[in-house]
Amino acid sequence: MAREFSRTDRVGQQIHKEIASILQNEFKNRDPRLGMVTVSAVEVSRDLSYSKIYVTFFENDEEVMKNYLAILEENKGYIRTLLANRMRMRAVPAIKFVRDGSLSEGIRISNLVDETLSKDKERARNAGRSLDEDEQED
Template sequence: MSKEFSRAQRVSQQLQKELALILQREVRDSRIGMVTISDVEVSRDLAYAKVFVTFLCVGEQTPESSLAALKEHEVPVRMALGKRIRHRLTPEVRFTYDNTLVEGMRMSNLVSEVLSEDKRRQEAAGRTDEQEASEQKKSEGDAE
């Protein structure tokens, strides 16, 4: 079983490299923009490849529109891939938008917001404590 896993992993890495080159050199579509292949998952029988992509969108481009344009090129990309790799079967390529980078940035921003809010609250509470302490000292000084 581990042999299957390592083969699928090797094929996945090879596909990622080859697909990146194909998208960079052979697919000419301005609707796609800059695309990055973040991961490739290959089925156990190596018949399907789920390709996770991210986009650097410029202007009015959105990840959804870029993905739709990229999906139009699935068949030509598979044909180009078949010419480059030496496998009995060329996997069917399925492009999927990878939102982990966007979600990671969102989570990082949320954590930063919470930390800054917590710091602000601690500073406000610290000032209040200091004010109370100075008032107590004044009242103790007046009592003497």
């Protein structure tokens, strides 16, 4: 019977869990400059030698986010050491931090949709009808 998840998926899930815990608990004490960071995904290579860790920052300023990513990249050796202490593997994958822009992109798209809806309602009011009446006719 085939396994539901491959080994790389299971290792990726474990790395995701451990890195999230490390960043929230242990790393905050070492470098307090790092703001609120969330691990959104982890990709592990098939040979388990490399991993990309996608992180999301709760900041809107592009310069601050670049600074946070630089802090993580500077300390990836220390973070990998902490990860090695928590995981039972012969060799822990090399890590690379990548900014995940999907959350900020989703918020941007949501704001554009809200803005468009409010403009449509305003145009409908100016034309003397409401959008709700148009929807009921359909």
